[in-house]
Amino acid sequence: MTLPETALPGETRENSRPGAEWWRTAVIYQIYPRSFADASGDGVGDLPGVTSHIDDLQALGIDAIWLSPFQRSPQKDAGYDVADYCDVDPLFGTLADFDDLIDAAHSRGIRIITDLVPNHSSDQHEWFQQALAAAPGSPERARYIFRDGKGEHGELPPNNWESVFGGPAWTRVVEPDGTPGQWYLHLFDSSQPDFDWSNPEVREEFRRILRFWLDRGVDGFRVDVAHGLVKAAGLPDYTPDPDAGSMGGDAADVPYWGQEGVHEIYRDWHELLAEYDGDRALCAEAWLPTVDITAQWVRPDEMHQAFNFAYLETPWDAAALREVIDESLRAYPAVGAPSTWVLSNHDVVRHASRLALTAENPQGHGIGPDSPGQPEPVLGLRRARAASTVMLALPGSAYLYQGEELGLPEVIDLPGEARQDPTWFRTGGERYGRDGCRVPIPWQADAPAYGFSPTGRSWLPQPAQWAPLARSAQVDDPASTLSLYRTLLAARRAHGLGAGALQWIDGFGDDVLAFRNGDVTVISNIGPTPVELPAGEVIAASEPVTGGVLPADTTVWLRSA
Structure with a gap:
């Protein structure tokens, strides 16, 4: 509980x-x-x-x-x-x-x-702004993942990694003297430089x-x-x-x-x-x-x-x-x-x-x-x-x-x-x-x-x-x-389901998920065919349950006998 x-x-x-x-x-x-x-x-x-x-x-x-x-x-x-x-x-x-x-x-x-x-931080974070103003190899750049580029003039990114958001995971900076410089890693957007956690x-x-x-x-x-x-x-x-x-x-x-x-x-x-x-x-x-x-x-x-x-x-x-x-x-x-x-x-x-x-x-x-x-x-x-x-x-x-x-x-x-x-x-x-x-x-x-x-x-x-x-x-x-x-959350608390234990119940067919947690029996009909329910008091149901039958795409909580 x-x-x-x-x-x-x-x-x-x-x-x-x-x-x-x-x-x-x-x-x-x-x-x-x-x-x-x-x-x-x-x-x-x-x-x-x-x-x-x-x-x-x-x-x-x-x-x-x-x-x-x-x-x-x-x-x-x-x-x-x-x-x-x-x-x-x-x-x-x-x-x-x-x-x-x-x-x-x-x-x-x-x-x-x-x-x-x-x-990662924002590229507007104080640390990253300090890194941009500092020289390669500086303590300021060591807080992030800066690397020299590949190619004759460092014009290629350090590796082929792709950003989660699409496109390359590297962006090249312009050094304080105006020349093209190092690259920094951003697994997400270019405005989100990755920290170097070895630091x-x-x-x-x-x-x-x-x-x-x-x-x-x-x-x-x-x-x-x-x-x-x-x-x-x-x-x-x-x-x-x-x-x-x-x-x-x-x-x-x-x-x-x-x-x-x-x-x-x-x-x-x-x-x-x-x-x-x-x-x-x-x-x-x-x-x-x-x-x-x-x-x-x-x-x-x-x-x-x-x-x-x-x-x-x-x-x-x-x-x-x-x-x-x-x-x-x-x-x-x-x-x-x-x-x-x-x-x-x-x-x-x-x-x-x-x-x-x-x-x-x-x-x-x-x-x-x-x-x-x-x-x-x-x-x-x-x-x-x-x-x-x-x-x-x-x-x-x-x-x-x-x-x-x-x-x-x-x-x-x-x-x-x-x-x-x-x-x-x-x-x-x-x-x-x-x-x-x-x-x-x-x-x-x-x-x-x-x-x-x-x-x-x-x-x-x-x-x-x-x-x-x-x-x-x-x-x-x-x-x-x-x-x-609201019904589910109140019943979950009242029956202590979060601290309970699950026991599967078989016999309802391949399209049904059925289990018992404490004194609550849960039956979910994931298939297209209605399923006959066992006797029991309905605590909660995702759709109306009548006539002792569980419709398709419906889950019910029953009070276990």
Whole structure:
């Protein structure tokens, strides 16, 4: 079970018990601040906007909030290009606004996890500006990965690495004397130079950054690109699989993902967090080829959680889901960690659309009006509700992405001139990128910008048909997706499912996923044929269940006899 609402930072270590830490069972709600709620009226969400809806989040029933980046940034990559790690960007408010949010959340028993981006900074970061002004071989350049180019005059990049966002992963600088100079590595946009984590100065700076936010009361960090940071010695050439997801995850030995040296960094961070009361936690964003490899990031002296991307990427198929659930519940507990479960986030097509796609869609590519295999909205939402009802019954910790509790689909028809993801620009429009899952969410059906902003402004255009999906249109409707989520979260807590154990139930056929967790029986009909249900009280169902029959693409929770 989760710790009581009063067990928050400030309590002594004696209040915590190994194996009962809050992060083992928590439901954590991801907020993408620029798209959650805009209090200032400039069309971009902000921290006061989050605070203004803290009661709505408490009513939903979550345990913690994960905030995507809000630190000072030129916003070339929506805040994942950080210029100052220890300040709030004026776009989102002030440090005082952050403190207000921490206080409001903690007073309601909600913890706060902040994003940390250690692989790279913004090119506007003070350190990188110093590096550009310094000479090759200087201490200032040693904080980043600068190399001489190949070719007679250094005109070729140091190796053939490609950026995650498309195009080369190297950019050549102009030296202070005006001549073409060295190249710097950026696995993402050219405005995001990679740090050199072999440099002790970099390691000490991030210890300072961790302490800054821990001292302000944050309960943990979601670590961006946690499988990056360390690059293979010699920076050897590597050509990625064109069909693999953009953040890694293929089975090859990628020289910039999953290097052994990253584990030393997280062991150091683990020790630092352990100095603080309140079970502070680290969660890895690590796109790796298998569950077993990902589990290496959450060994007892490293991180506490890792996103279960293998689960997120599993198709709507009973056998495939059973396999990944089995693998997860074997691999993560084997190293003393909980499994996490996630279906959507700010980097992937929302699962209310993704589960109804009929064509391949690698992570990060996005979908647009010309993409093959367009989703069918009604089927997508039905499957999304059923999939969420499965996920929230699984033991471990679950992550929700803002708006999924409203059943929001991917926004497919964004005009090209409105798109802002670097992927769209660096691929010349070949990949639509991630804007479709980042459109500001609707609060009020009849308000400007659906209540996202008091002025009606919105940094990405919202679909004209979103009024029925607004929170105001769903909150009093017992059949709404919002009501379903509130029911599931309340029942998950009441029945202790996060701390439970899974036992499979066979005999329903190949298209059915059925298991027992404590006193709850979960049956999910993933096939086209209705399934006869055993007797039992219905606790929750993703669609109406009548006559003792479970329809297609529907999941039900029954109270076990």
